[in-house]
Amino acid sequence: MKPEPWAAVVVGAGPAGLMAARTAAEGGLRVLLLDAQPTPGGQIWRGAAAGQQGAAGELLRDVASHSGITVLSGAEIIAAEAGGQAHTLTVTTAAGTTAAGLRQIQAERVILATGATERFLPFDGWTLPGVVGAGGLQAMSKSGLDVRGQRVVVAGSGPLLLAVAAGLRQKGARVLAVAEQAGWPGVAAFGMAAARLPGKSREALALAAGLLGVPYWADCAVVRASGADQLQSVTLRRGRRELTLDCDYLAVGFGLVPDTRVAALLGCPLDDVGAVRVNAWQATGVSGVYAAGEVCGIGGVDGALLEGFVAGCAASGQIERLHDAPRRAEIQRRFQITLERSFALRPALLPMPSPQTIVCRCEDVRHGDLRGFTDWTAAKLQTRCGMGACQGRVCGPACDTLYGWRFEGVRAPLVPLPLAQLLDEPTTLSPP
Amino acid sequence: MPELTLDGMRVTAPAGTTVLAALQNAGLSPLRRSLGGESRGALCGMGSCSECRAVVDGQTVRTCLTPVRDGQDVRRLLAVTREA
Numbered sequence: 001m002k003p004e005p006w007a008a009v010v011v012g013a014g015p016a017g018l019m020a021a022r023t024a025a026e027g028g029l030r031v032l033l034l035d036a037q038p039t040p041g042g043q044i045w046r047g048a049a050a051g052q053q054g055a056a057g058e059l060l061r062d063v064a065s066h067s068g069i070t071v072l073s074g075a076e077i078i079a080a081e082a083g084g085q086a087h088t089l090t091v092t093t094a095a096g097t098t099a100a101g102l103r104q105i106q107a108e109r110v111i112l113a114t115g116a117t118e119r120f121l122p123f124d125g126w127t128l129p130g131v132v133g134a135g136g137l138q139a140m141s142k143s144g145l146d147v148r149g150q151r152v153v154v155a156g157s158g159p160l161l162l163a164v165a166a167g168l169r170q171k172g173a174r175v176l177a178v179a180e181q182a183g184w185p186g187v188a189a190f191g192m193a194a195a196r197l198p199g200k201s202r203e204a205l206a207l208a209a210g211l212l213g214v215p216y217w218a219d220c221a222v223v224r225a226s227g228a229d230q231l232q233s234v235t236l237r238r239g240r241r242e243l244t245l246d247c248d249y250l251a252v253g254f255g256l257v258p259d260t261r262v263a264a265l266l267g268c269p270l271d272d273v274g275a276v277r278v279n280a281w282q283a284t285g286v287s288g289v290y291a292a293g294e295v296c297g298i299g300g301v302d303g304a305l306l307e308g309f310v311a312g313c314a315a316s317g318q319i320e321r322l323h324d325a326p327r328r329a330e331i332q333r334r335f336q337i338t339l340e341r342s343f344a345l346r347p348a349l350l351p352m353p354s355p356q357t358i359v360c361r362c363e364d365v366r367h368g369d370l371r372g373f374t375d376w377t378a379a380k381l382q383t384r385c386g387m388g389a390c391q392g393r394v395c396g397p398a399c400d401t402l403y404g405w406r407f408e409g410v411r412a413p414l415v416p417l418p419l420a421q422l423l424d425e426p427t428t429l430s431p432p
Numbered sequence: 433m434p435e436l437t438l439d440g441m442r443v444t445a446p447a448g449t450t451v452l453a454a455l456q457n458a459g460l461s462p463l464r465r466s467l468g469g470e471s472r473g474a475l476c477g478m479g480s481c482s483e484c485r486a487v488v489d490g491q492t493v494r495t496c497l498t499p500v501r502d503g504q505d506v507r508r509l510l511a512v513t514r515e516a
Binding site: 036037038039043047074076117118120127128129130131132133135136137138139140143144145146229230358361362363364388389390393394416418 | 445446448449450452453454456457461462463466467468470471472473474475476477478479480481482483485491496497498499
């Protein structure tokens, strides 16, 4: 396989990646923009069209029309290795097509904008069809799922719940309630911090208007989901009282987790909360590798755009364009810290798995099976927890929250591949 | 509008939607069975969890990442098998 040389590769085509790609290309770099989804936009701008008004339409339009940017959608990184002058990325473009094939890319500069995934926590019934991620249901709705008339309970933690509820309602769903595990003081602290950021007040008001009439319950815990072969109801606990709501979907998520897998393969150091550590120029600890957006910490679209701009400028040497961007990025980072504190998970209000609750969905490993283990590696070796199709992307963060096991040892390939692809090019992966 | 086959049933779905959305809109929400035989549906909707995998034109793919195309043959994994 002949490596393809690029001046810059941006991984992830959400707001941060799109902004980084445009900025780096404006600085004269030839940019390859890789994204796993069928179309650019990331989770927040999924389904947005280049023709529409606003930041999403403008960025999508600019990126699509810029001669210095090549967009490769439906492409996933399966392996990555840092080098002195250039970094090597191995990419599969097979998702969703029958044309299997790996591509090896060499990039002088890499900008990681890999975003975040949802944190799921196991509880009885969470494996029933109809129990989905909060962001997951939003993503499904944006990609064609008809939610009109569907009864939805949104539960878990974080401001994403509100955005999901408002978005689903706009699409015709009947949102029965939003159940937030954080208490009112946390919710209020977040609201005040958001109001101090430019533009957020207007966004919050629009959100509130979209949720008029929908009950919002703080201090509320998910207890269990019930149904035979499909979700039929969810039980919540408010104070000492349990209530059961009949519903078609339970959209549940306990915050977002930075997706640092590619960063880990490149050797980028992480911070205390598991996000990629960057300096004021969005440079990681690995020379030539930058990071922007939620992979550096969960903070929303405005911070992601700003960080993408800083990373694009820094990677292409356009320091004069930065002006006060690093200072504004610092303000966004302080907002991130408030967000983390406001919606910190409270053990008493998290779903409590029973011994029979499945923790690893891929391998059917139950909470009771994991008793007695003290770390992730031992549990993996003995129970196959985290060794299935999702490669620990779901149960890894769950085990971190439940048992304090930090998910480590990220290895290529990052996604399951047909054997035929690996047999074609066995040298693209490092030995185990 | 693309026409595809879901478990032998012919349906149309708007271009730009995913196979996952087409399956769910057709009422085919359980997508596979677990090793223990329990029904499983999609969870993350964005390519992380692999719970939405199905066989599309002979290949096992994550349906949330797979756009609908005219003539696709989609089959759910409802037989209990010990998959890798």
